[in-house]
Amino acid sequence: MKLYVLLALPVITVLFACKNSSDAKAVETAHKDSATVTKPKQPFEGVAFASKMDLACGMMLSAGVTDTAHYKDKIYGFCSKECKEDFLKTPEAFLASKYRK
Numbered sequence: 001m002k003l004y005v006l007l008a009l010p011v012i013t014v015l016f017a018c019k020n021s022s023d024a025k026a027v028e029t030a031h032k033d034s035a036t037v038t039k040p041k042q043p044f045e046g047v048a049f050a051s052k053m054d055l056a057c058g059m060m061l062s063a064g065v066t067d068t069a070h071y072k073d074k075i076y077g078f079c080s081k082e083c084k085e086d087f088l089k090t091p092e093a094f095l096a097s098k099y100r101k
């Protein structure tokens with residue numbers, strides 16, 4: 001039971017942090033996942049992303065990718081269209097923050 005909460009909380013938090021336009025759907029998905037404890041179907045499974053996270057909001061792509069962007073021959077995954085558009089406005093800035101660590 002405690003594990004379910006630990007799994008679901010970060011997903012919900014991140015989805016809201018991303019200003020996902022389909023909040024209701026996102027919560028529903030997270031809820032369903034926490035109930036079944038199975039990995040959600042990844043529409044982009046097998047795609048080699050250049051980063052393990054959504055560079056716009058920092059969400060791990062393992063939590064779900066709904067959009068991708070190609071930039072300099074690399075593929076970047078994003079949790080939402082908004083994040084992708086944010087990234088494409090200033091890709092260099094997002095990439096710089098990624099490699100700053």
Ligand SMILES: [Zn+2]
Nearest residue numbers: 054057079083
């Ligand atoms: Zn995002």
